Amino acid sequence: MISRAVATILIVFSVLCLAACQTPPQTRNVVLSTKSAVELRAMQSRAFETTDRIKTLRTVIATLQDLGYKVDKVEPEAGTVSATKLAVLRLTATVYPHGTTQLTVRANALVKLQNGDSQVDDPEFYQKLFFEPLSKAMFLAALNIQDDDDPSKSSESRNNEQNSAGTANQLPAKKN
Numbered sequence: 001m002i003s004r005a006v007a008t009i010l011i012v013f014s015v016l017c018l019a020a021c022q023t024p025p026q027t028r029n030v031v032l033s034t035k036s037a038v039e040l041r042a043m044q045s046r047a048f049e050t051t052d053r054i055k056t057l058r059t060v061i062a063t064l065q066d067l068g069y070k071v072d073k074v075e076p077e078a079g080t081v082s083a084t085k086l087a088v089l090r091l092t093a094t095v096y097p098h099g100t101t102q103l104t105v106r107a108n109a110l111v112k113l114q115n116g117d118s119q120v121d122d123p124e125f126y127q128k129l130f131f132e133p134l135s136k137a138m139f140l141a142a143l144n145i146q147d148d149d150d151p152s153k154s155s156e157s158r159n160n161e162q163n164s165a166g167t168a169n170q171l172p173a174k175k176n
Helices: 002-021 037-044 053-066 123-143 155-170
Strands: 029-031 045-048 070-075 080-085 089-098 102-113 116-119
Touching: 037 045, 037 102, 037 123, 045 123, 053 070, 053 080, 053 089, 053 102, 053 123, 102 123
Parallel strands: 029 116
Antiparallel strands: 045 102, 070 080, 080 089, 089 102, 102 116
């Protein structure tokens, strides 16, 4: 009977020793900015003179792709786009209403490090590497206003057609 008790104790002891050798799962720490929430919001947000949320989301996606990001997730209902660049930089952009005539785009970037993630809190990063290209793309998108009847035509081609038709109608009739 003693040998059976000793064997049981040895088995339990062995299991406990093996369990103690197991490394705990690695958790990633997120190093948040030391800047205030107001400072972060100011550097991460820009308002645009448009109310077309879908067009703005599409422009955000196109801008991220132009900048070399891989778009990971798009949630149109929530107005969010998440993308990564070189598997090290993750940027999430959110589009939401700002008053009755504007939309705000807010971008938040995290850098993936070995021991965790670090929030980007450099105003130049957001300005030069996201909002300037986005502003240019928004401007170009605003110039390409589509007609409901024919979405394949730009406003410039419709104006040219209208001017041509107007000129043709104003020409005097040919006399025989």
